[in-house]
Amino acid sequence: MADDRWLDRVTDVLQEPVRLDPSFDERVMAAIGEGLPDAVTPLRPRYRPLLVSPLGGFALAAAVLTGILVGRSWLAPVIEPAPTSVTAVQAVPPSAVQFVIVVPGAESVSLVGDFNDWNRTATPMRRAPGDGVWSVSIPLTEGRYRYAFLVDGGRWVTDPSAPRALDDDFGPPNSVVTVGAS
Numbered sequence: 001m002a003d004d005r006w007l008d009r010v011t012d013v014l015q016e017p018v019r020l021d022p023s024f025d026e027r028v029m030a031a032i033g034e035g036l037p038d039a040v041t042p043l044r045p046r047y048r049p050l051l052v053s054p055l056g057g058f059a060l061a062a063a064v065l066t067g068i069l070v071g072r073s074w075l076a077p078v079i080e081p082a083p084t085s086v087t088a089v090q091a092v093p094p095s096a097v098q099f100v101i102v103v104p105g106a107e108s109v110s111l112v113g114d115f116n117d118w119n120r121t122a123t124p125m126r127r128a129p130g131d132g133v134w135s136v137s138i139p140l141t142e143g144r145y146r147y148a149f150l151v152d153g154g155r156w157v158t159d160p161s162a163p164r165a166l167d168d169d170f171g172p173p174n175s176v177v178t179v180g181a182s
Contacts, residue, residue, distance in 0.1 A: 096137045097179060099125070099147070101159060104132030106151050111136055113147030113174075120150055142180030148172065 099111050109125040115138070116122040125134040134149075146165045149157045158164060159175035 097140045097177065098135060098137045099149075099159070100133065100135040101125070101149050101157070102131075102133050103149070103151055103157070106132065106134065108152055109134040110150040110153075111138070111147060112150050113145055115140060115145050115147070120153070125149070140177075140179045144176060144178045146174040146176055148174045 101109065103109055106127075109127070110120055111123040111125055112118045112120060123136055123138060125136040127134050147159070149159065151157050156172040158173050162175040162177060165174040165176040
């Protein structure tokens with residue numbers, strides 16, 4: 001606490017404006033001029049106006065406009081297209097979403113996603129007898145969710161009937177489902 005007050009006092013002193021004698025510049029320039037030979041005069045800054053031709057002005061304006069447009073496209077949010085038909089993901093009751101995948105010959109399939117913290121054992125899927133269809137229904141609130149299927153504990157599979165998530169953050173690809181109004 002005492003150190004903070006000391007730091008505040010130092011900061012206040014450093015932020016005070018510096019007041020110089022109005023004749024300071026003249027005295028410095030005179031001192032510089034005294035040590036120079038007679039043929040050399042003290043250097044004084046010269047200011048020249050910047051002249052731009054009409055063509056140069058047009059090129060500068062075009063460059064600025066291009067920079068603005070390119071910057072806006074890089075900063076614009078990525079908007080994923082809405083799926084036209086999703087057969088593997090459908091609403092069962094209003095709060096439950098059913099996930100379905102066909103994986104013939106699989107011993108186990110789990111649903112992993114941001115809704116279950118990508119936990120490999122949290123949402124095991126059930127196999128329908130004989131045909132390799134695996135499904136599970138889970139309650140989800142309104143929102144956008146990334147998910148994938150984990151086959152036999154090690155193979156990551158995206159949902160072939162759902163759009164791919166565009167923000168996979170260097171990890172394996174994922175699918176995306178939007179629940180409710182978007």
